Amino acid sequence: MKAAALAMTTFKEAIRKKVLLVLLVFAFIFIGSSLLFTYFSGGEEIRMVKDVGLTGLLIFGLLISTFLGMSLIPAEIEKRIIYTILSKPVRRLEVVVGKYLGAALAVLVMVLLMGLVFMGLIFFKEHTLSPVAMLAIILTFFELLVVLAMAVTFSTFASSTLSVVLTIFFYIMGSSSDSLQYLGGRSDSPLLKVAVKGFGYLIPNFEIFNIRSQVLHGDAVPGLYVLKAIIYGLLFSAALLIVAGMFFHEKEV
Amino acid sequence: MGSLSKTVSKAQKLYLLALVVVFIVTALVKNNIETDRTRYDMLPENLSPSDQILGGMVGAFREITADYLWVTMDSFFHSGDWQRLVPTITLVARLDPKFIQVWSVGAWHFGYNISVPATDIKVKEQMIRQGDEFLAKGIEYNPDIYDLHFELGWNRFDRQLDYQRALPEFEAAYAIKDHPHYVRHMIAHTLERLGRIEESKKLWKECIAEGDCAPAFGNYSRLVKGEYRTGVPQYKLRNRGQEWEKCLADKIPVSEPEISAYYNAHKDTYMDQEKISARHILVSSRDAAVKVLDRLKKGEDFVALAGKLSIDKGTHETGGSLGLFPRGQMVPEFDQAAFALKEGQVSGIVKTKFGYHVIKLEKRIPARLKSLKEVRTQVRDALVEGKIQANVKSKLAAGYRWGVPEIKGLEKK
């Protein structure tokens, strides 16, 4: 209930931010820009539309999540709103979770809007809706939830610049997780093997949410897999929020 | 009255406990997902280590990077920048090995677009080999795609003239569901080239029975009539010989006496024809044409009159000027009348399918022989071309094959 109130207020404030609107407009332009590549043969053109669209959705989703997440709690401290909030009978974890949920809702709305434009584009080109593309968008949203949780967590102990840098760094690490695991698996040193394996559990593997290759090549993705990936995203976000709560609990505001 | 520091550590313990529990569950889910990814072939596990690193470096943006390079590759192709085209193709293929077009289009670039215009035989042959290897690699990643087998078969059939190695690829393409009907045609063609006529015929019959092609289909009827084409067709070998020998054009000696002898022998080809420059006024009736002549006789200006009266939309703005033209460019009646005039003279009424013309000859440039100096390179090129043809002919007669493999077990006809 208290978390819900925090979430709704955060959401309302977030979607009224002009920056978000500007990002959304740029996202639309980016996604639509694939229409300009008309000199390709039919099959390649739709590949272009899908690839540019899904990647655009991801990039702008990442920007939105990182910037929302990084400022979520620091902005409250900056504006001294956090004092009045914490002077009410609210647990600090509730504040973290509530604000996170509000931002997540804002990210959902952004993803939905971008997704709508994207699916419209596909429909305009192919006259069918690609279900795998829809799954890809859903998975991207859950990927963004993890990124958002990451940004929130970093912002509870690091400056805003450092939070952004850390979020980007870990996103890249998490996206290269497959390669890292592969190379670790080939290593001769058992110590390194174990270290790399452990690293793989500590850092979210964002490639789990990436089914863009399947969309582009028309491969099917099992529904159960998508469900598991969603659960993974939610669990990882929860773990990150616990860490955020732990830091925020100790924080002097 | 609990002390503050005590509550803090208690809360921290709770947080840590929750964290550990969530983490263990997350790890279990992750393990399960990773097994799924292997099972559903979502991991690019058959990539080489360097490709793994490459993929890891661009992370989530692998596909878009591949597509971006694909677009730039297109521009390299249009600008003929082969030095950059080749590595870009390989890079795209490494980034997204399931992108079928990159293998087939890439192989096409190697085998044809780069190799055909190459003037160095080594480069030519290397590019052909690279096209073959590139497709074979594409097939490794995408064994279930008929396109790539077919492309490889075609590359060997058409570019390498290696029917023995083309056949298994066409057959592999045929074994994959959803292949188009021309795959079977290509198998039939290949069998014919390999001298396996009965099998080829049988296949064509099957095609006809299954409606893949009409009974009158050229290839089949030719086979039935006994016009087999076993081995490499002569024209193919000749074309290949010409392409290869052309690379050696620089090394073919051409002497001065040869050049002047050729020039003297082919003077007619080096003539500049007679040309005239004329104006005309086109009207739709004889009466109108008569009136035009009348007005000209009274001393009215031809140019002004053409502007006023000519119905030839193309020239009435320019005073009826037709510019310079040689014989044979205009309709015959007009041609005859115009070339018969003297400079400055005006014709009578000339009827053509367009209407009634009054023509004035402005200028006449008589026919002229171009000097050897002007046409030297043309002469030289013609000589070299002739020598290449001669070389190809004599080498063909001697059984030279320009790297085309012999078909084993093919009885000589």
Add this chain to the structure above:
Amino acid sequence: MADVVRTEGLTKYYLNFWGNKAVTLNDLSISISDGETFGFVGPNGAGKTTTIKLLLGLYRPSKGKAWIYDKPVGDVAVKNLIGYLPEGPYYYDFLTPEELLSFYGKLSGLHSAAIKRRSDELLEIVGLSGARKLQLRKFSKGMLQRVGLAQALISDPKLLILDEPTSGLDPLGRIEIRDLILRLKKEGKSILYCSHLLNEVEMVCDRVAVIHKGNLLRMGTMEELLSIEGELEMVVRGFNEELLSRIKEASVSISVLDSQEALVTVDSRVNADKVIDIVRGSSAVLVSMADRRRSLEDLFVSIVKGGKAS
């Protein structure tokens, strides 16, 4: 222990890079009893806000303890009894006062019906009924401060903690806020009132603590702090020159208030008796006599200049 707020040796210091302590609050022991309006005064940087943040659990003490309603500070349940107005607060720009109060009401665990009732009432009290649908970004500082008060009062708390409630306001705004606080005081709320504006504190507080550079310098009721021991002030009406010259010997100072009245200050009861005798023997009248009080400002300056020893 019936204290609303109690601290024992509450201390906050920061360690800088070299390990040196920067003490912002040193060994503070105070208690505020029920219904009391307690003034906490000191110049900027004295440690007032630090104390409040310690009381709310926003900071952790370096040493010492604090209780609110006998619960250690930071206890979530007790927070419903506290209303807090921070120094120069901002709120969500795009919310209306109604939405903001509903938000804080929910955080306080109130039901929406109760919130509705309470926020109508509060907006009436703070005089923002007319602006209930206006977004907060269009509010003046004074209006924001009143929204802040309403927010602090949403759960009808027993203790109000007000940090510089009138700073940054124009004179009219100050009077409005002050009147509101006096009204709340009348309703029986306990108030911790922090300010560096002394006349405000003087007007509303029962008891005052003066802190400077983190140290508590003086604490006591207004009477105790402001009256000057032994000195008395008398107002004499209907004086003449001759009378004044006779009084002069016994008094510390005489100031003529107008053509009728003069203010006479004496330093002891004995001298006061002398003055009374002189006045009785004349045609003049003694209008009033009282302990001499000084302004809080005077006290403050003398304390701060003299340091703890004063």
